[in-house]
Amino acid sequence: MSHRATNWAVEQRSLKPATKIVLWHLADRHNPDHGCFPSQRQLAEDCEMSRSSINNHLTILEERGLVHRVQSRNEKTYQQENTRYLLAFEDGFPVKRSVCQNGGKPPKPCPEIGHGNSAEPVSKNAEIPCPKNGQSRVQNLDTNPVREPVREPVSERARASGGAQTGDGAGECAARSENEPMDAPEAETVTRDTWKRRLKKAHKDWPTFVSDSEDAAEKEWFALAEADREKAASLMAVYVHEVKASGRKMFCTFAVYLREKLSEKALRSSGASSVLARPYGKAWGALRFADLMREPYGHFPPPTRYLQQLLAAGGEMAEAERRRRTAEYGWPKVNTLHLDARNRHKGAPADPELAELLQAFDKVAKGSALYLAWKALHERRGWPWFGADRDLPDWIYMPAPSDPFENYESLDEAVNAALARIENAHAELQKNEAAE
DNA sequence: GGACTCCCGACATTGAGCTA
């Protein structure tokens, strides 16, 4: 809830009571950082009226210039998602066309509402980019999640919203209870279905899927905490890779993988340690880069028909999509590190073998030019970035070049030098390991 | 009683995933 938004809503005059209730509940669902994404169903429940009535009131609010609707579709599935509602007091609220046409002068205040004077609707869906016309009208859920009074389980939201970590990576993560209350019991049943779907999706990729008992897998799946389920699913590819790499040809059933929490083994595959590499710290960064040094090894789900067409068409969009898929699926271990960091886990088991890499890491301030150079390099390489900037601590640890930054002509050059340094150090490590 | 307003349910749309 945003007090600014609700105060603003209350101050609006000359609205009919029901319309104002809708506006107030919209404002109540507004998050100052992330915006306002309630579904119409949610709004209808809040306002105790039908969805179609909500729709009518939303149309009125839009016509009054108090609300602007921005439709979005899921970046991967292109399914329609909750509409974003921009409130008139927000930065970036679109100025009505009639206002722009007013010789660039500020709009005449309307005596009724105090917002412009045109009855022309603001929302014109056709003007909004859509997958069909080649532009994206997708809200990037990773950077634009909802943080509102929710009816979804906390873990669902946590995946999207994450949480800031402490400063230099040496600080302890703020302990967020794994047992934060689930809100509504009705959401619980929905969530169970969602988890079932995720289980099904993950299980299909398990080597013994054909002969596995689905019931046994489901039983073990639901016996796990939600965070462990996520970890098990996301680290499955890592575990399978490790088993294959070790030369073993037999796999346990998926139920056993879940029950024995073998995903943990995947994380500790190269020298377990009881020492935790705290999120965004040096050791954590070393773990992360050690994985990024490998070729992409994750399981890439087959692209949808739309994506197939997009990729086949080539061009910039196809290339961007390729990079996005590589970042999303290429290095599941790295993505799990990111996920755990955002979920404020205390850290991953540090790898003592990587201790030598630690000296090659140095602090980088969030938002600094160097930070942006690293981010750009990640994008170029199709590497997964940590997540949304707001989820990161003020400082993160990234590889540093051997020479001072002043010795480089550009930050990109410095970043490439730092990367080369960490690549060399990592290659050296691997060479020594092989020699042993 | 007619006009108007408000609200609701039903149906349509869109594009994905799922299944036989």
Place this chain on the structure above:
DNA sequence: TAGCTCAATGTCGGGAGTCC
């Protein structure tokens, strides 16, 4: 591959209440 399902939203006709 066709048909179904899902999720979110838009549209429309009609019933009920209110006002003059």
